[in-house]
Amino acid sequence: MSSEQDRDIIICRCEDITEREVRECIRRHGLTTVDEVRKILRAGMGLCQGKTCSALVRRILAEETGKKAEDIGLPSARQPAKPVEFGIFLQEGDR
Amino acid sequence: MNYKQSGVLTGEELRLPDNETLCRGKTIIIECVENIPCDPCETSCPKGAITVGGNICNLPKIDYTKCSGCGLCVAVCPGLAIFMAEKSPKGDWAEITIPYELLPHPKNGERVITMDRSGCDVGTGEIVRVTEFKKVQKSRLIVTVRIPAEDLNMVRHFRIAEGNHEQ
Amino acid sequence: MALKINKCDILIIGGGPAGLEAAYHAAKAAPGLKISIVEENFLLGGQLIKQTHSFFGSKNQFAGKRGFEIAELLMDRVRKNPDIDIHLQTSALGCYEGGIVACESMAEGCLKEFQPGRTIVAAGARENMAPFPGNDLPGVFGAGAAQTLMNVYGVLPGRKVVMLGAGNIGLIVSYQLMQAGAEVLAIIEGLPMIGGYHVHAAKIRRMGVPILASHTVVRATGKSTLEEVEVAPIDKNWKIAGESTVFQADTLCLAVGLTPGTELLEQSGCRMAFVKELGGHVAWHNDRMETSRPEILVAGDVSGIEEASTAMLEGKIAGLAAAEGLSGLDLSDEISRAQQELAGIRKGPYGEKACLGKDKLCKLSVR
Amino acid sequence: MKYDAIIIGGGIIGASIAYNLTKQGMRSVAVFEKNYISSGSTGRCGGGIRQQWASPENCKLAVKSVHLFEKLDQELGFDTEYYQGGYLLLAFTDEEVEQFRKNVVMQQGAGVPVRLIGVDEVAAKFPFLDTSDLKAAAHCRTDGHINPMLVNQAYADAAKRNGADIHLFTEVVRIVRDRDRINSVITADVRTFETGVLINAGGGFSAEVAAMAGITIPTRPQRHEILITEPLEKFMDPMVIDFHHHIYFRQTKHGSVVMGYGDPHEPYTHNIQGSLEFLKTMSLMITKVVPAMKKVKIVRQWAGLYNMSPDAQPILGKVPGVSNYYQAVGFSGHGLMLAPAVAELMAELIVTGRTSMDISDLSIDRFAGRTEFKLEKAVV
């Protein structure tokens, strides 16, 4: 098998975090919530703010903790809902 | 394998009209076996030959005595699940009418390769009629293919053989 | 450019089928209410604009019309109403104290603040990702992304395609890919059954596309873009149970479900609940589409994954409920007619999931 | 179940005290955290570590902390992203320059390698700053910053390895006290845990924790808002504080810039909602100081609680009248940077009754009978 074929499963595209890393982090620190994985590993902290990976992280957490996916709560949703430049918050004179 | 596994209806799930009905003239065949919320076949039929009823999820019922073979329901069915069939009284040929939304468009007289519900080649056929009900459904052709009578229950699609089509 | 403060009665977040219908019916039922729609894209219509298949349902839900044609109809009647103003390329950034919704107008390069009497969140959903090696290779798309490319912009995503997922989206997009001139090599489905409507499956099967149920994508490979997709049969526990097949493909579309895009609702402090049947976490809401926060309503996929016809009806109900709350008019007859219509199109086996999900929600307390 | 020590609060203070107690030989130690590690103020803070303070007590503690931080990754076996990139304090008025001058002398006396630098040097070394209105700056090269979540987790993990029990998602709802002794705590899931000593490390909720034990302490929660930008290629080393515009900012190892604005008019509440007003103010202030930020994107905003004490300095040690209650509270926004030193000293106090560095100035006794306090001014 070539190394290309052996490539990891990407969970968080923005922060380039693999399934193996998520599992290892959960096991090493005994994590049980999506928010903890975010804070420790940065999965879900990237430019899309976890829109793509949170559901996958929840699934892995469920597997690792033996819980049901629905018992693993929502991560905190913080503003802004998408990246936005400082400039738009300035009044005309300050720009 | 049932149709939920394969995507292909088999004899048991199909409710095909009997031979007598088929030989009487154009008859519709509705291959709609699930209770999906949909009723344009009923509302489009000028003869009242198709009934869905009060519950929009009911399966359509056909009154073969009322069907005039106009083909409007073939043009309107969102699921492309209505076909029209006809057998020659002598049983030496049959015609199947198929809704078609692909390019290139088939032309009258063209020979095509006929295909069954799973996309396997059945044989050949000849395009005998190409219509479009523009008011009912834009960009959908209603194509009638003449095929051997014994192929009638199998053929549900066709493809234009490469090199056969004149641009 | 100066900051813009927009006063409005109803703010609708999302200009897809749910949002457009909410705006149209609110404006029609209570003339004079000022309604604003914010839409992130530079086009209205949401996911409808890329639907080329004809819709099910009845006349009221534009049955038989193709999705993009319905989108045009919905847009048209919203545009014609002077009480509705439309902000394209405008994203909602957050819901803040005092009921303020902050938006960024990318077109005008400025902040727009709204302080509406009611907010209808019709923000839709996003496509799920699937975990397999190579899932981030260029050429691996969301099925909706492939659809956007080919049906909105007229650009073919690839020539040889493998589709993962035999739900309605996987089946419909496969058919559309064939229409656009691509070759669909196979549709892969992890479950033992095809999830989508049989008529959609039949359409693509008779064109010769195999649907491999109880199969999964083992890996996607390629140097800098996708070249091969390895597929294998799986057992009930999703373990590999047979030999792999390798497809030479330049495109792999993922149609493995949608997740409601609920960030704004969470931020607003709406009560959230996980309802598997609705696609994940959704905001609690009643049959008038009102959430636990009385000034916030929901409609469409953000309130539970279904399809465009139900989204339109939910939009209508939310629009009417919001208009009723602000205008003091009694719109209960109209609301209950729309509710009955919605119940009608959820009656069949494919509506069961949504009914179950919505029932589960209703049984939870508002808290 | 009985513990020798129970700590309420799994933030940096609670976790580091738990670690130091086990390190100093205490056998059964437990932390009760109502959420998860670093879910409160620690995981929400800016992550700066500085020694430039306006009071000698704070300087002394901070210097000790930096010595401990320097060895911490090795000691805890974890990369906490600790980075000694320095700290730059900006002065925009003559009064500020004068205050800086005095502070620098005092700080140097406390062993802080700090110096006052001129505008030209600032402009040359830190070209991202707009120096047009700047008068001077104070720079300390051994200051720096850390990833708060990682260091908190590292302490908790290390405490666990040493035998401590970390009870997450377990809220203490009652503290059972019999006259001058605390006997036990009761959790929300109605379990009782007896304890030898109780340590209040409740952060933004320290007054509520104390109240459960029938103790009144003068700490109050105050919201502080903060945001983080998209990741940028590295452009700055030091953490920057600007008391004039009430802002601070630093670039994380990841590349994103963390920044906060301390609103001087913020009321005392437990509210930690992010506000639109903060985005506007922060945007205005940061683009004054770093004009190129105009085009940089904000990715996330949030808020946390400063646990304010009357003089903006921590309150450490025991309280009169309760024999086995200890507290490490009221850090007023700088708990993370003092944690290693405070935790070590608190553990000494609890285990031996004595501390290797005098922290009696920081006991609650300092407020007795006083209504006016000398405020630690170097707080944003």
Add this chain to the structure above:
Amino acid sequence: MRIDKHPVLHFEKGRKVQFYFDGRPMTGHEGEAVTAALHANGVMVLSHSLKRRHPRGLFCAIGKCASCMMRVDGQDNVRTCILPLREGMRIETQEGKGRLK
């Protein structure tokens, strides 16, 4: 890979404009998404991931996932899947993080 003929759709395209991808001139249609124009020109790799340097392409196409971040007219981390193409746009593969300028 533009679709010339389609059985259902008729594509109303904006006027042809020139733009630059990593300095190479290309043509696209004004108003279409930048990623669509790139894709039509055979550009599938839009960036490389931050740590592993995996090539990345379009994924969601509706501005949700951040997989299409590129440098546009010098500005980093621009979502190109919801950015309308304009004449003369300079689009670059962004390697690494954004820059403070």
